[in-house]
Amino acid sequence: MPPNPCASCKTNRALILRPKDHSKLCKGCFIDVFEAEIHHTITANKLFYRGEKIAIGASGGKDSTVLASVLKTLNERYDYGVELILLSIDEGIKGYRDDSLETVKRNAQQYNMPLTILGYDELYGWTMDQVVEQVGKKGNCTYCGVFRRQALDRGAARLGVKHVVTGHNADDVAETVLMNLLRADLPRLSRTTSIVTSTPSASLDPNSHTNIKRSKPLKYAYEKEIVLYAHHKNLDYFSTECIYSPEAFRGSARALIKNLERIRPSAILDVVRSGEDMAKLVPGSDEGCGGACGNAVPAGEEEEGGCGSANGRTAGGDMANMEQHLAQNEAAAENGLEVEITSRHINDTHDSSVPLPAGKKGKKNKGPSSTQRKTTKQVMGQCKRCGYLSSQDICKACVLLEGLNKNRPKNKIEVGYEDGQETEKELNSVTNGLNKLHVEGG
Amino acid sequence: MPGKNLPEIANEPCRRCKENSAALVVRTEPLCRDCFVKYVHTKAIKRLESFRVRNAAPDHHRKILLALSSGVSSAALLHILDHHLKTQKTKTGRTGFALSVVFVGAPDVNFQAEELLAKARDHYPDHEYASLPLYDIFCLVSDDASLLALIRPLGAAPDLPPAEKLAQLINSLTSATARADVISTIRTRLIVEHAKSIGCEGILWGDSTTKLAEKTLAETAKGRGFSLPWQVADGESPFGITFHYPLRDVLKKELVSYVKLAEPSLASIVHASSVPTQASMSSKNTTIDDLMKQYFESVEENFPSIVSNVVRTTSKLEAASVSASDPYCDLCNMPVPAGRFGIHGWGGDQKDGVDGCNKEGLDLCYGCTRSIPQLAIDTNGNP
Numbered sequence A: 001m002p003p004n005p006c007a008s009c010k011t012n013r014a015l016i017l018r019p020k021d022h023s024k025l026c027k028g029c030f031i032d033v034f035e036a037e038i039h040h041t042i043t044a045n046k047l048f049y050r051g052e053k054i055a056i057g058a059s060g061g062k063d064s065t066v067l068a069s070v071l072k073t074l075n076e077r078y079d080y081g082v083e084l085i086l087l088s089i090d091e092g093i094k095g096y097r098d099d100s101l102e103t104v105k106r107n108a109q110q111y112n113m114p115l116t117i118l119g120y121d122e123l124y125g126w127t128m129d130q131v132v133e134q135v136g137k138k139g140n141c142t143y144c145g146v147f148r149r150q151a152l153d154r155g156a157a158r159l160g161v162k163h164v165v166t167g168h169n170a171d172d173v174a175e176t177v178l179m180n181l182l183r184a185d186l187p188r189l190s191r192t193t194s195i196v197t198s199t200p201s202a203s204l205d206p207n208s209h210t211n212i213k214r215s216k217p218l219k220y221a222y223e224k225e226i227v228l229y230a231h232h233k234n235l236d237y238f239s240t241e242c243i244y245s246p247e248a249f250r251g252s253a254r255a256l257i258k259n260l261e262r263i264r265p266s267a268i269l270d271v272v273r274s275g276e277d278m279a280k281l282v283p284g285s286d287e288g289c290g291g292a293c294g295n296a297v298p299a300g301e302e303e304e305g306g307c308g309s310a311n312g313r314t315a316g317g318d319m320a321n322m323e324q325h326l327a328q329n330e331a332a333a334e335n336g337l338e339v340e341i342t343s344r345h346i347n348d349t350h351d352s353s354v355p356l357p358a359g360k361k362g363k364k365n366k367g368p369s370s371t372q373r374k375t376t377k378q379v380m381g382q383c384k385r386c387g388y389l390s391s392q393d394i395c396k397a398c399v400l401l402e403g404l405n406k407n408r409p410k411n412k413i414e415v416g417y418e419d420g421q422e423t424e425k426e427l428n429s430v431t432n433g434l435n436k437l438h439v440e441g442g
Numbered sequence B: 001m002p003g004k005n006l007p008e009i010a011n012e013p014c015r016r017c018k019e020n021s022a023a024l025v026v027r028t029e030p031l032c033r034d035c036f037v038k039y040v041h042t043k044a045i046k047r048l049e050s051f052r053v054r055n056a057a058p059d060h061h062r063k064i065l066l067a068l069s070s071g072v073s074s075a076a077l078l079h080i081l082d083h084h085l086k087t088q089k090t091k092t093g094r095t096g097f098a099l100s101v102v103f104v105g106a107p108d109v110n111f112q113a114e115e116l117l118a119k120a121r122d123h124y125p126d127h128e129y130a131s132l133p134l135y136d137i138f139c140l141v142s143d144d145a146s147l148l149a150l151i152r153p154l155g156a157a158p159d160l161p162p163a164e165k166l167a168q169l170i171n172s173l174t175s176a177t178a179r180a181d182v183i184s185t186i187r188t189r190l191i192v193e194h195a196k197s198i199g200c201e202g203i204l205w206g207d208s209t210t211k212l213a214e215k216t217l218a219e220t221a222k223g224r225g226f227s228l229p230w231q232v233a234d235g236e237s238p239f240g241i242t243f244h245y246p247l248r249d250v251l252k253k254e255l256v257s258y259v260k261l262a263e264p265s266l267a268s269i270v271h272a273s274s275v276p277t278q279a280s281m282s283s284k285n286t287t288i289d290d291l292m293k294q295y296f297e298s299v300e301e302n303f304p305s306i307v308s309n310v311v312r313t314t315s316k317l318e319a320a321s322v323s324a325s326d327p328y329c330d331l332c333n334m335p336v337p338a339g340r341f342g343i344h345g346w347g348g349d350q351k352d353g354v355d356g357c358n359k360e361g362l363d364l365c366y367g368c369t370r371s372i373p374q375l376a377i378d379t380n381g382n383p
């Protein structure tokens, strides 16, 4: 036996300290166990059916490249009988996607998978560059986020594909769980923990992009293991790390996850598990029926808001905006005033704010256990224009498009950026604190 | 700190009484000392509506337990409750409930618990006091077979003194996070058992808003999401006794100010917390609880309402409905719906292998399984 044998085969020399549980494995056993877990995720959750056509949302980054590679391997090894294609979105920002799209093109050849690249111009009639030209640099993030959310679904619908898989990994899911706890957004917490988010629709048009099923086969895979796998399999990927700092809630959650992983390697998985368990405890949750009924929400909603330009955004803006709004509510409740929720920010975060009782001492308290157990539940309907699931009559994308098409910039989406400087200072104190918190790798 | 701008607000009048000059700023409102004390009292007492005098039958005296911890929050709560009971007595000639105070000494405390408790007794003599060592859990838990099963694989003899049993258990844990987790789990259980044994109908916990937010994220990170509602919500606990968090609407920093301003003697029953400073954070001795504590104490500075919102919203999670047939975790004693014990056999870990702990006849929930080492069967060689 070699001096440092692999914990699995006990034969080869261990070269890899597995990030998930710190077990010492040889290269072959690591690749085996990584693939076996994803196979198990797919079969245990019955993600695919024979004959299904599946679009892999491909960005050329590590996650989607590993996803494509693993799915190809597993499809051949276990004979899933699924047809895999690559689907990439080009936002139309000059130069931004050049390298990553080149990577995707090479991947298509390496994996022998058909590739479709769809531009925002084809999907929406506007490239992001044109949007920026129209609305200026300040507001374009809103467009990017909203357009991106629907892009894969719209793209898949064009290709007649009903199932899109994305490269979201365990770190992403754990980060989203903590972020939604911080934002106090229980409905979203419950949605984003499920491995499949389908958007069943009443639409009669079978080609409607509202009938797209989304799933995350890498949901339980650690980011570090994805990188290791890509490295040891010599996969060709492009580092698409967003160079812009995320908004404060997501940034906080990300820093916490990184620190948690250092303290206890299993913590990422443990957060995911807690998220799944808590989803069942969210009032009015549909987890009981596997999330398949009723709780219909645009599946891509958890999509990251990051985009090609952070110019219109202030670091910490989301946290500071919410703080301001909540503080106003508290003050108003203290004074017994009716609170009208008008803030745009709150529309963004849905039910993040808690409706406060109008009267102060007037309400009879029925004891400590009788807190107001009401969560506002969104009523999801369909966008009257495009059929996409939306809580409004017209979905955000269509509203934005209408504005663009009328050749009139929508100023109202820029609300709340004025006090950026002060916010940044405050936020820095939070993030600095977190950075200092970096614990030494164990 | 609410009082950080003292020089600037020195000339400002109190926003509430409009008479005294402000002593500190509370959520943007400058308040004088008296109005601040009133503010904290009101927030706490509002949470104790069900223990009003008129709800107390004259022939039956209700008793509740206060868990004192040497921290700022539970000390403040003791002071508030003492004042509240005195007021009730003056106004109505009787009180809505009787207070019993318990202090649990932890194995890692390096200060004189008895001294602290003696001071509390001196200052607030109207109440019943008890101090319990953590290892009393091995005496108080009626069916301690399950707890014994935790240490049996370690080679512990059943007739070992309780203190030794506890030491064996704690020493078997492989990380600071696990030690902190198991100690606080046992502490909660011990307090529950004590409360029941002396006939208390409920337990008052000193947790501030900030602490509850910390707990929410820390327990989530430790895989205890399933039991979160039982750990942060007011009302019936799964242990046949009610839990109350009267300070859930008061921030930690407000309680720090309260202890300074309300009563000079209060500081003597507070032991300076021994949280590692940021500089000393290393993965070896940092716990998940420490991480969340530092995080929320920084968020609290500029985003207090976000901290409150986390707590307010988390308390809306509906505890899983527990049926009599649901099994309980042998360590934390929480009901485990559908008996989903251990860390295997779910999406994130599909190993079908029987958990090592089960081999020892133990049923541990997901979170407890993470803290209790996989005993002899762990071949991964964790450091």
Ligand SMILES: [Zn+2]
Pocket (backbone or CB within 6 Å): B014, B015, B016, B017, B018, B019, B020, B031, B032, B033, B034, B035, B036
């Ligand atoms: Zn005043």
Ligand SMILES: [Zn+2]
Pocket (backbone or CB within 6 Å): B329, B330, B331, B332, B333, B334, B364, B365, B366, B367, B368, B369
């Ligand atoms: Zn447990």
